[in-house]
Amino acid sequence: MNVNDYFYELPEELIAQVPLKTRSDSKLLVLNKLNGEIKHKKFTDIIDYLHKGDVLVVNDTSVIPARLYGVKEETKALIEVLLLSQIEGDVWEALVKKAKKIKVGTIISFGEGVLKAKCTKVLNDGLRHFEMIYKGVFYEVLGSLGEMPLPPYIHEKLEDQNRYQTVYNRVKGSAAAPTAGLHFTKDLLKKIEDKGVILTSVTLHVGLGTFRPVQVEKIEDHEMHSEFYMMSKKTADILNDAKQENRRIIAVGTTSLRTLETIMTEQKTFKEISAFSQIFIYPGYEFKAIDALITNFHLPKSTLLMLVSALSSKEIIFNAYKEAIKNNYRFFSFGDSMFISNE
Missing domain, CATH: 2.40.10.240 (QueA-like)
Incomplete structure (x- = not known):
């Protein structure tokens, strides 16, 4: 596979430069990964797509002034x-x-x-x-x-440094935010839990592996940089129970997803562990851990765009991106959100 196959044109004005006043006011594109059906919603509507018994897995890493x-x-x-x-x-x-x-x-x-x-x-x-x-x-x-390490495509000054942190950040160590989690407020998370959704966390300290550009022509030749991750026994037990009972595991962000897939690939089960991940997910990968994903919109030719394409198909994902551009969605770190599932 050629990296240029994952290029798309994005109008510069759609690159979000600042966060919205309220985290959960962002748009939500709901995508059926099997047939490509698209619904345009608000992020607060995510609660309608989460079911009692689902496990929502967040990355509780905290960005340091790196x-x-x-x-x-x-x-x-x-x-x-x-x-x-x-x-x-x-x-x-x-x-x-x-x-x-x-x-x-x-x-x-x-x-x-x-x-x-x-x-x-x-x-x-x-x-x-x-x-x-x-x-x-x-x-x-x-x-x-130190300064908060905002991505190079953000040119505006961030007035409130906490807006580049999730509301559930806990473990210091990231060089970048797990941005899919930036849309959640404490109030929205409480409503989700009140519905019967189980909230649990893993830790992956976001480093070069997540945002390093692909500099080779053939995707298969790209080598991921390692990133530290942790899973607690409590989280492992929650996830193993969900697997056994055929309940959905939903990753909030590609970092949570990569942590879960790394553990399931290497350990064949969820377990208490701390190690380093170099997993590179691109089309052809068979998912072993997760059923659905909440994510932002990713850069052209990035490993993260390849990852979401693996979860569905390149054609379905690129069509969703085309629809997002047509509907003036905001892209990248401070941008809007997407929910990819088989419903």
């Missing part, structure tokens, strides 16, 4: 660093602009030395490992120096 601007100690050259994932202890993997300047032993200083990063390993594609040197609590230091 973008740092510092100077190389030797030369005072300006360096931008995006923290991607915690490797172990104070060692982090990061994406560096002007990466050629950063070699093993190079020290970058942030906030006049309040935080320092010493390069311990050089990887390809601008990636480096850094040992973080600081006093006190790391996330407090990071909170005083």
Whole structure:
């Protein structure tokens, strides 16, 4: 399969630059993945498509202020660093602009030395490992120096940083938000639970694997970057019960989906686990864990567009995107939503 087959034209004005005033005011495109039938709804209508006994799985990761601007100690050259994932202890993997300047032993200083990063390993594609040197609590230091790492297609300033977090964010560690969850309010989640839908969570810290562009011509040649995930025993038990009783498992976002599919593929059952996922889902993949997906609209030629195409078909998904464009849906991180199921 060729990556260019997953290109589509999107008017620039449909790329959402800011979140809506109210999270759940976004549009919802309801798609039958089997026959391609489309319904145009509001996101609050999602409750009508969820049934008693369904399990709704969210990603409770929390976005950290992962973008740092510092100077190389030797030369005072300006360096931008995006923290991607915690490797172990104070060692982090990061994406560096002007990466050629950063070699093993190079020290970058942030906030006049309040935080320092010493390069311990050089990887390809601008990636480096850094040992973080600081006093006190790391996330407090990071909170005083870092910026929320908004995607490059968002050019407007985010007035309220909490709008790039889900209302159920809990576990610090993401370099990007699991954006399908941004539409939920606490009130809407309560109404969903009151209907008899079971809400549970997994954790996947969103890193380069989720948003790294595909730079090869053949899709099969693309290698996903690994991302850390966790599942609790409580969640595993809830999901195994649902499977046994043939109740639907609905993933909120592609990160939740990838976590569930990774565990089911590798373990053959849901279980308490923490590990790293490199799963790459594209058409031809046989889903083992989930039945339906709540998701946003994804970038052309992205791994996420390939993933949703695998859940239905490329033709049905591209037709849905065409309808969304025709109806002025807002796209990408702060954009509108889509519910893909077999109903």
